[in-house]
Amino acid sequence: MVFLAGGDFSENPPPRITHEADRRLYVHLVRTTIRHLRLLDEIARLFSGRGHQELDRPVRALVLLGLAQLRFLDKVAAYAAVNETVEAAGFLRAGRAKGWLNGVLRKAERELKPGPFSPGREKPGDEGTGGEGKWWPQEASFSLAIRTSHPDWLIARWEKQFGREAAEGISLANNRYEGVTLRVETTRVTPENLARQLEGQAIHTEPHPLLEGALRSGQTLGLLASRPFQDGLFYVQDVSSQVLMGWVAGLLKGKVLDACAAPGGKLTLLAGRGAAGLELTGMDLHPGRLADIWVNQNRLGVPHTPLAAGDGARLPVSSGCLDGVLLDVPCSSTGMIRKYPELKWRKVEADLARYSLLQEKMVLEAGRVLKPGGVMVYMTCSLETEENQGVVNRFLTENKEFTRISFREVPPPPGLKADPAGLITGEGDFQMIPGQDRMGLYGALIKKNEV
């Protein structure tokens, strides 16, 4: 298991797995194991008496993979899950652990109860931690952090910031990633026509419940290999980004810099709208990632914009010369855990201070290069106050020539199927928290006062 072996977790299965169904199973299994890592570690400890620190990496990976199949993958028969996992020990030079693995997995299998899982405060019939019909009764006594497999520090923060119920909602939503949202390139195709074309390739989509015109699909693997994708008829972009960008696009006029542009999701959205008089430039710290923007612009057939490598914390631009800056800053990405469950184990609380330091420098730089009357759109896919309101409020307190524009003053995006008020914080910023069909996103609008 790549992640536990210290490598990169990839959504893409290794090329040697060629059969589509096997590739799907690989992604599902790896994701499920990473998503429920803490619960599975705890179950392994319970049934073996050994904590994960006491296990060699391959042995830990195998026992977790086996338990994940028993608990979460209804489509894999229990005997197959146990036998295959025990056999795999031989390939990972962990043959000595076969007997131990067999014992733990068989014990765990015997203890499983048929679902639905509903201990604790979850509603009856709720899938709880994401299980597909079976659960261990012992889970009921675990803390929310263990049951939903999150680090304690994240749950504690969310409880403090959003309240106990919302924290529980976020952690459960994080375990129910159901697919992706498509941004339809409406200059090339209608959503209905795109849905028909994808259906023709056995990819089912449905209208997104939050935003008219957006589609969602649970079949992520086939999507990127599909003809409509190659033809540039859609971009995979979470509904949260589509809503936020739809909300702010009308404010970005004249010379606008997207200072953290790669791989070009927001840049291509803005360029594709073709607003009159909009002169966009894309920048990113990593020169290699500029190619990703170029490829996306090409595929989608949107106008190519100038692209440059540069540091958003030291912009290579003179003061007071831009009308707009889009700052989609690097962040802890805790709003994206639904899609990238490994973030739960990669990030530590100390990262937040490091990110907010960089974010503050970037906001300061963006402020420097704005003309009076110019607008900065600051956004993160983090749920953490330090990276969101913390950065914006500090900047506004220390720089009186800037004012916050409340999202209440800006018309919501066309096609929004929810009450816009529910997406605006008390201070007037945009905030979406992860839910059944969306990831977390924060946005703030800052204007340089006219002189």
Ligand SMILES: C[S@@+](CC[C@H](N)C(=O)[O-])C[C@H]1O[C@@H](n2cnc3c(N)ncnc32)[C@H](O)[C@@H]1O
């Ligand atoms: C959240 S991603 C941007 C996503 C992009 N806006 C989109 O919609 O596709 C953050 C980007 O910031 C870039 N980045 C990191 N540090 C940076 C810096 N100091 N200056 C500019 N870009 C930076 C990363 O390479 C990454 O591409």
